[in-house]
Amino acid sequence: MPDDAAVARDAAEQDSAFAHPAVRPDATAAYGEHADQVVDFYAPRGAADRAAPLVVVLHGGAWRAPYDRAHVSPFADFLSRRGFAVASVEYRRGASGGLVPVQGGPVPAEGGVGSAEGGPGSAQGGLGSAEGGPGSAQGGLGSAEGGPGSAQGGAGPVAGRWPDTLDDVAAALDALPGLVRTALPAADPHRIVLTGHSAGGHLALWAAARHVLPESSPWHRERPAPLRGVVALAPIGDLRVADELGVCSGAVRQFLGVTGPGGDAGDADALFEERRAHADPAVLLPTGIATTVVQGRTDIVVPQAVSEAYADAAAKAGEVVGLTLLEDVGHFPLIDPAADACAVVAEEIAQLAF
Template sequence: MRIMLMTALTTLVLSPALHGQRLSWRDILQRLENDRPQPDFVYPYAGEDTLQFGELWLPNHGSSHPVVVLIHGGCWLDQYPGVELVYYIADDLRSRGYAVWNLEYRRIGYPGSGYPGTFLDIAQGMDFLRTIAGKHRLDLDHVITMGHSAGGHLALWLAMRKNIPASSPLFADDPLPVHNVISLAGIGDLAYFSHFGAPACGDNTVEELIDWSNRGKEAALEDTSPDHLLPFDGKQYLIHGVFDAAVPPFIGLQYNEKSKAKNQESELIIIPDSGHFEIIVPWSDAWKKILPLVKEAMRS
């Protein structure tokens, strides 16, 4: 049954006749030229590096705000756009009563990126919420992470930081807890993605991200790949567009099965008539299907 399902998903992804015209990141940037929502505050979370900052989007009502930590994708590569790619869903979530902490981070191609820099950026950005929570009435008992593509990997990783070995430079004594995770076309098994899905991001991107060649495969994966850090005390929602060619649904299927085998509460959701980017724009049918899951993840 598993093989049949993976075959069917792969056939859908690879069939040009079924794809039609899919949204691209360039379409999002083009729309931003004339319609660009703005965050309420921008905070550096670590030093003075230009990419170590977060943008806070605050609702204009409510005495206390549950928090969505939002992490953009882009193959972990500096050549692609950053926080602006998720501006529209940040704005939409803000309008629905959520505080959104939209994290920028150093990516491959930028000094200090890769291992451990990219991971430390995301971790420091996450924990910085403790610094600003009182000022902005952030409810740190209700924090979920949400990431797209490479950001989905980092969103999953944040939830599992407490399982990182103490010998790792990524270890933290008291990481800010994550309630649940929403992974939008995310990558939970770096080795599997490197082998089966990497061409979308470049053949050696994963290896460069985690310093695979110098650290050795298993050592590099044990503190960076979510499948090596399972389980965590929460639920992960693994959302994939059925026509996503960048991170095909079988990537989520494989990780979902591995997660359940390790007693992780996990749900795979395949969004019909959606590619890689329809799931991060609020005018899509895909986003309408995702919103109830955000509410559930924050409440449960």
């Protein structure tokens, strides 16, 4: 268990990251009919004599509904001010209440945060507000107030929707080239770097590995995605290790749809392994795509051990994954424009993009 000083430091870093007001995109385009099936686009700032590299951002939040793309909009804006074109992808996340039955997927809550009824980031609700928005100090991710992923939060909102979350990420990235041509003509579709934070880091690593999926998988690609690389930020990159460590209060099993009241534990474990084969980046290796993981050494939300397990799995598969470990950095500075760690992230992206 983290000591009091570590918890206090994490809370301060989280407060800093979420203190920035949400930044509205220059354009938004839909890749599906659901309110969460949209991509926000941020045009590169400053004059340029050629199209800018495109950074695709997948937000985190333990795959849970209260945490939408609004909380990474300052990070997306930060990257655009560094000369990148940015596409911030929204996707369907967990329901706002209840648990997932062992044999079924989560049932969306009526009017939950981030739903079509006007929650933050929805089609009607716009970007989240500064008052109690996603990941705020009042019950935010990993906070001490009992929000999703906290020690006091219990099961909390369900993490992810199996298989909808992965359906959406796959569909968004497949649709992206066409959307970019219309919504963000300043972007260079031939220079794409995929990045994501926390659960979004998992999704980024997974999306880059779809060609490694079994051919029977609905998300399988014939060829690797046309990416310059992936920069995964404190990713939940090894689902087994993250589950063993209890990352985000059982979010991994909730994400895979294998936890809930009733049912047989043996059946749940079997289903966990079955679905992990289609969803765990540590299994889907090697990808052949340049990959860097950026991890804070003092991260108590997604511990360093999870990133190290992913890098070790890649090495065993014959692939070298860069692992940048930042001293005295926790989970949230990686997406905090006010933190030095965020500048390191931008540099790692630039090394792949330019």
